[in-house]
Amino acid sequence: MTTGRIHSWDLSTGVDGPGTRFVLFLQGCPLRCLYCANPDTWRMRDGEEATADEVMAEIEKYRAFVTTAGGGVTFTGGEPLLQAAFLGEVLRRCKQADLHTALDTSGLLGARATDELLADTDLVLLDIKSFDIGTYRRLTGSELAPTLGFATRLDRLGVPVWIRYVLVPGWTDDPEAVDGLAGFVAGLGNVDRVDVLPFHKLGAHKYDALGIPFPLRDTPVPDHGLTERVREQFREHGLRAL
Numbered sequence: 001m002t003t004g005r006i007h008s009w010d011l012s013t014g015v016d017g018p019g020t021r022f023v024l025f026l027q028g029c030p031l032r033c034l035y036c037a038n039p040d041t042w043r044m045r046d047g048e049e050a051t052a053d054e055v056m057a058e059i060e061k062y063r064a065f066v067t068t069a070g071g072g073v074t075f076t077g078g079e080p081l082l083q084a085a086f087l088g089e090v091l092r093r094c095k096q097a098d099l100h101t102a103l104d105t106s107g108l109l110g111a112r113a114t115d116e117l118l119a120d121t122d123l124v125l126l127d128i129k130s131f132d133i134g135t136y137r138r139l140t141g142s143e144l145a146p147t148l149g150f151a152t153r154l155d156r157l158g159v160p161v162w163i164r165y166v167l168v169p170g171w172t173d174d175p176e177a178v179d180g181l182a183g184f185v186a187g188l189g190n191v192d193r194v195d196v197l198p199f200h201k202l203g204a205h206k207y208d209a210l211g212i213p214f215p216l217r218d219t220p221v222p223d224h225g226l227t228e229r230v231r232e233q234f235r236e237h238g239l240r241a242l
Contacts (some may be wrong), residue, residue: 001052002089002202004026005049005050006024006025006049007025007048011066013069016125017102018098018100019069020069020071022059023074024059024075026041026047026078027044027078028043028077028082029041029080035139039203039207041078044222055090056094056125066099073099074104079109080103081110082112084112084117088114100123101121101122104125105127106127106140107127109146111150118154118157122160123161124160124161124162125164126162126163128147128148128151128163128165128181129144131144131178131181135171139168141170151184151188153187162192164194166199167196167197167227167230173211175233186239191232195241196227196234198227200221201216204217
């Protein structure tokens with residue numbers, strides 16, 4: 001029986017895919033993003049074990065609600081592809097149940113996503129943290145190349161994508177890097193929109209509870225003017241930026 005490690009689930013509207021979504025947070029993440037709002041999802045062992053049957057039973061309770069609202073199921077984390085076999089099983093069963101599916105991922109582990117898994121994925125929410133290699137490494141502790149490779153693979157397979165870009169003053173607001181990312185994304189034929197997400201500190205209390213420092217505690221949140229400037233840079237490349 002396929003089992004996975006689950007952090008939690010929630011319902012959301014508008015930010016995790018179209019319509020109202022049943023959002024499943026999978027446990028475990030290989031990145032250590034400085035702005036991460038969910039440090040409690042980092043370690044796999046901290047999650048609760050669940051079977052695919054148990055997850056589907058929970059989703060089924062909200063099926064009528066999310067489908068009536070034009071939504072579906074979104075898998076996030078953590079990093080869902082850290083548990084690719086479990087993810088693939090639940091995605092397959094969601095598609096068999098005629099539920100719209102979305103996968104929120106950094107793309108770092110895109111190689112773990114089989115073509116079959118992606119065939120069961122109606123939408124990928126692809127988080128590209130920065131287009132500058134050095135900044136990406138300092139911001140996440142990992143490398144940018146796997147994410148870009150995954151993006152081009154999704155384009156080749158024709159999987160619809162929403163790009164997610166967290167705007168952090170002093171980190172991801174460099175005009176040249178934003179323009180470079182916009183140019184890359186504009187060259188893909190499967191991107192429906194770009195969500196520019198202003199950095200926030202709503203997860204700071206989780207760091208306090210875990211007894212670990214929040215690296216960007218003193219970093220300001222972006223103001224409206226900066227946020228609109230970055231969105232406009234994407235729009236200048238013909239992209240729909242929100």
